[in-house]
Amino acid sequence: MKLIDKISSYNSLRPFYTFEFFPPRTDQGFENLLARIMRMSNLNPLAISVTWGAGGNTKESSLNLAEINQRNYHLDTILHLTCTNMEKGSVDEALRAAKERGIQNILALRGDPPRGKEEWIPIDPRFQHALDLVKYIRAHPEFSSHFCLGVAAYPEGHPDHLVDEEAEMRVLMEKVDAGADFIITQLFYDENQFISWIKKVRNYGISVPIIPGVMPIQTYQSFVRLTKLTGSKVPDEVMSRVDAIKHDDQLVKDYGVELAVKMIRRIMAETDAPGYHFCTLNLEKSIQRVLETLQWIDHPQVLSNKLIEEPPFRQAAAATITPVTATNAATLGLANIPSTETEVGSGELNKADSWDDFPNGRWGDFKSPAYGMQGPWGNSDSINTSTISEWGNPRSLEDLTAMFLKYLHSQGSSPFSSSPILDETKLILPHLQRLTKRGWWTIGSQPAVDGASSSDPVVGWGPQNGYVFQKCFVEFFCTEHDLQSIELKIQEKGNGWVHYYAADSKGECRSNVPEDGRNAVTWGVFPGQELIQTTIIEQQSFLAWKEEAFSIWADWASFYRPDSEERQLLETIYSDCWLVNMIHHDYKRPDMLWTFIFDG
Template sequence: MKLTDKILNRTSLTPFYTFEFFPPRTEQGFHNLVSRIERLSKLDPLGVSITWGAGGSTKDWSLKLASICRNEHSIDTTIMHLTCTNMQVGLVDDALRAAKENGIRNILALRGDPPRGEEYWIPTDPRFTSAADLVKYIKSTPEFGDYFCVGVAGYPDGHTESTADEDAQISHLKAKVNAGAEFIITQLFYDADSFLRWHSKVRTAGINVPVIPGVMPIQSYASFMRLTKLCGTRVPQQLLDQINPIRHDDQLVKDLGIRVAVDIVRKLSQNNIQGFHFCTLNLEKSVQKVLEQLRWVGVHAEQHNMLISVSPDHPRSFPPELVITASDAAASASYSLREIHPGSGAMNSAGKGELTSAGTWDEFPNGRFGDSKSPAFGVNDLWDSGLGVTRQQALKDWGLPTTTDDISSLFLRYLKGEAPSTPWSDEPLQSESLPITPHLVHLNSKGWWTVGSQPAVDAVSSEDETYGWGPKGGYVFQKAFVEFFCTKADVIMLQERIQNRGQGWLTFFAANMMDDYMTNLTEEGSNAVTWGVFPGKEISSSTIIERDSFMAWKDEAFGYWTQWGLFHPPDSATRKLLESIRDERWLMSIAHHDYKDSNALWDFLRSE
């Protein structure tokens, strides 16, 4: 069913809501997401939307997931995102035809990432340079025009890549509507007053299609900071003042995220905003708790509908007696994790007991080393933003390397604080890495380019400013590990050294871009390298290295060599160097299990 028809034909007195999901990184994660969507469908969303990776990178998974939602779980309003920039010729038509064949009638038409290197970018379909082009094409093509309901994105806080003022950006939004867009879903925001001001200007500009605000409950401090930076989201100082003191306790951050989302939705509802789009990050409980606290689902929903129906001025607003305070919040989950950097994250692995229940076992944000069975495993950002920098910024920060020594120099400058980032780490080195920086310098000087590491930690307080995470009164532990790009000869040498002299203390994974793979673990083996012990809670293993998670990260890590190369002309020495490194090097991850000896891993790697 078309989304606009569904909105028009609604009979419920509560505002409607939709859920957004992205295709998981692993097959097991995909199957678990399908189960999660089935459970969330019982909350009666008006529809669900499925994201689309840059350049069609998730095409098959996006189509399959959208089809399952539509055809197996009776979610008759399924919205498939579709980006057009950097799409190969014909892929847009293929995607639209596949959506039509599967009964999907709603498309969110997006431009996607801009060509960072312009003529250096991959070949694209010349028909599409903007979302407006895609909208116009769909609506003007007889094969698609009457069949699809087409929506577009709105940017209450402004588009990160636009230098135009707000009025000009609203004019661009109107151009997309004039091209045939029938609804608008906005980028995430955290300032309700600012959204209402923007929404008023949108209506004044003559844009009368449904505008559905995007709401993302905060899941962790690290993901919140990263996503708001990527989206250019304005974060109110009051929210920063609330989240900074609790940034190490993921449960408190999640609880705050639920309260903030409830407050935003409530304020907008009281101002006649009648629909909301929840970005779930493939997680379940936060969105469910938001809806419960709003009393849109559960035992209070019927009472809520009866009460709001008597409000003559705002028939769907909240009466005062239904205002819910923080003390009404649902009981929090029983464990707490964190994200680490670079390229890694945190979640709980499935174990025994209550935490393995389908709705809660992975409810803390996932990342590099989470459990690959999680639907949210490996999420870095929602829109596959790649390196997240412009070509100009890349040239400024990373230069024009033409030799492997130049690559080593970049990594060394980063470790010494002289370069602000690398393609694998978009933030300066964390304080956690300072004790092992001399060791990392040694490895990079050898041409082993490090993209992830952590020191050994033995029972440090969970309140420690550098290493602490989770609730107060706990202790956290870490095994030292490091991962780096190196030659195949280095991998073979280290494999032999670990086998002959490691005495069972070390495990490793190694792979190249073509999926050639080595390890000294069994097929099902995994390695928990970060865990915490907290009063009244099960042990939490927040950082796990196992085959599926390593291979998923391997694909992403090698992809950054490709994306870096695309900033440079095809025949340039820099482009050729980066592509040769991508094609010839291996990614290797080594962990040492003696977490009581802070130098064990580094001494082993220095030995000859």
């Protein structure tokens, strides 16, 4: 059903709400997201939305996720569609695929610049702005009447360009005049600014429904990263509160719920916003808590690790619901989608609604629906002409080594991290510097930790009054010759204590980890909870991030002329080097990995 029709006929004393999800990077994450969406559907959202990667790089997974929600779970779905990297014909292809899957709602967006590009540049001159996408769909005889169209708005101004407020209003009005049915705003944390903005929008003559985008703060790291990415202005009071509790993940999450509730109550009291769009980050517990606190859930229930019954508004259609299994997936055109029949959340996963609430570490749990929210280095869009100049335009292996050492000495950024090294990293800094001087360029690591307080300002995470543990690991690039030496040493002297993964850009992967083996390298024990393991390294997650790691070399190389020394060097690294991850399992002796690497 079209969202605008649902909004028009909506009859309740409380506002409606929608949930936003993104396709995870791994099959297990996708499978567990399906179970999570099924549980969250019992909170009765008016619709859900599914994001679309730049240039359709998540096209198939986005369409598959939308189809399952639409066809099997009877959840009206809003499919995001962007102009970024969309070549001629690809927009028609995407719209036709959405229509065939029964999707009637599109959120038309310009999209972010592709990773590695400093500015947004259109590939197809017909699609330079979201307005162009709206006009095209409304003028197309095949799609015009089929789709309900939404567009984005920016209460604090568009993050990519500085224009006056009048110009912003004019652009928004043009999108509505072109055929947009509703507006979803960028996330924000200053409700005063939003309230002032929406009143100006109404005074300007824009009357379509405006749905505020709300993202409860989940973790300190994601909050800082996403507000920087979106250009959201954080009030001093909010930033002070978050800074004061940033070492207690549970308190950060609690404050995120408190802040979201406060913002929504003010907006309800002072605007005509009919509903709220929750950016979930593929997590569920905070959203549920916000709705319960607002008393918007008729019968609050604990979402168990079972797939609970269909909500009343879909029970009549229950007979038509076809569970997505490996058997019928091919019939639906979803041959690559894993079955949802397995129970989610048992054993090591803890309670299914909250087992991944504390995604500590660079890797996270590859089974989590939230896996893939950002790369392990958190810098996917950091390459531009400014940073390249800072890295010194390397022309030799020695130049690259000097660049990585400069970063370790806190004298600049690197292609794999635009942020300063963490205090945790400083605990093993001499070892990382020694490894880098050897020509093994380190890009990720963590020290061993044996039962540190969860409130420790350096290595602590999760709720207070707990203890956290870590195995030491390090990730680096090296030559195949060095990799062969590493493999021989592990075989002869590792004695089962050392595991490794290694992969190159061509797709070859080597390891001594047993088939289907998984190494939990970060875990914690907290009052009133089962064991929580937040960081797992196994083959699928390693290969997922391997793709990201090598693409950084390729993106960096693309900024130089084909015949330049810099490009030839970086392309050689891309072609010839290996990404290696080494783990030492003896976390009770913190120097064992380094002793193994450097001695003998």
